[in-house]
Amino acid sequence: MSKQQQYHGSGWKNLVMAAVSQKPSTDFLTGDWKTFMPVADFEKCVTCLTCVMLCPEGAARLDSNTGKVYFDLNFCKGCGICAAECPTKAIVMQIPEKDKAEE
């Protein structure tokens, strides 16, 4: 292999046309960023879906089988928008129990 080939690999003709991202970001869990996690009180919840619409992460979701809102804690960053905007104050931000145990 000549020195030039060593530096430039197999040549520019074989390069991809642009940088292509291969993996979906759902493989990258951002749930460990959070300090507080949302906990919903389903007695107060009226399924207005405000939290589902306003969540920046798409972590608040509607379960099509049960018709209830749930939080995907793998992605929730704990910003608390859902708790702040909930019209019935059904969502409370809490410190996760495993974090409490560590303390």
Place this chain on the structure above:
Amino acid sequence: MTTTQNEQSNRKNSSLKLELSKPAMPKVEPYKQTAKDIALKPDLFLSGHRACAGCGPATVLRLVTKALRGPTIVTQATGCMEIVCSIYPYTSWGLPWLHTAFENVAANASGIEAAVKALGKKGKIKQEHIDVIAIAGDGGTYDIGLQALSGAIERGHDFLFILYDNEGYMNTGIQRSGGTPMGASTTTTPAGKVLPGKMEKKKPLTEIILAHDIEYVATATPYYWKDMMSKVQKGLEVEGSAFLHIFAPCPRGWRTDPSRSMSYSKLSVETCVFPIWEAVNGKRVLSIPSKMYALAPQKKKPVIDYLEGQGRFRHLFKPENKHVIDQIQQATDNHWQKLLKQCETTIR
């Protein structure tokens, strides 16, 4: 159910394969969709992007992808939302997506639209119509991308330009942009003994775009998500350029609590700092959330409610800077009165 069980069941739902293989929702006409229909639609701006907690623009993009009507190509200028969704090797887009430099997102969108047209004529693509969306932040629109945008809408390309306005170059370290409001402290206009933050007014960008005489121009904010999504749908339906200015609070750059970013989105309308309206063929109509304050002016809140709690305006509450708040109130009132006159025929 304990937390661990809950987490396990959630993890099952979180893989992309599940999300993409979900059967498409039964086709409901866009205007007849209920909130439940929208909530059950899979996100095409996927979870796992690396925006800060409480990011306003991330909410905007999620809702925009839920309002699409068919095959769409997205092109995005450099900016916060481009960075967070495309950290190699991950991508947050469930749509064909193309990154471009800061200044030429509108030029890129015109190229895509022209290419789609040419391929359609040659019969090389199956789709009858492909929507093109260009997304840029306020830096990529107000300052750097303005000439490309002006050129593209002058040529009348069929695309929707979405500007998410977080009022500064937040990604590179909170520098001032043409969209930064008066009185805001940024790293290039720091508040101190000499100056109380940025002294210039916000550039009237939507007026500049409106002067191009295009079919659809609108402003929106994510707190009123139904209004925003219907504006996206209208913008896509227009045959020609459409422009959507979306006000998106940034908790990092505005130095606010992450949980309050949506309440600032709401307050911006309540205080008339950012009134929301749409202009079809140049005729302006106030949208319902803003129209309420035109019909009942006594309900309008003072600007101080909006400025409070934002770290970038903290210095204005010192006694020597009180006059700046009055100036902001005066400028906001003038802007609002001017807008009311322009919408006069459509109120009541």
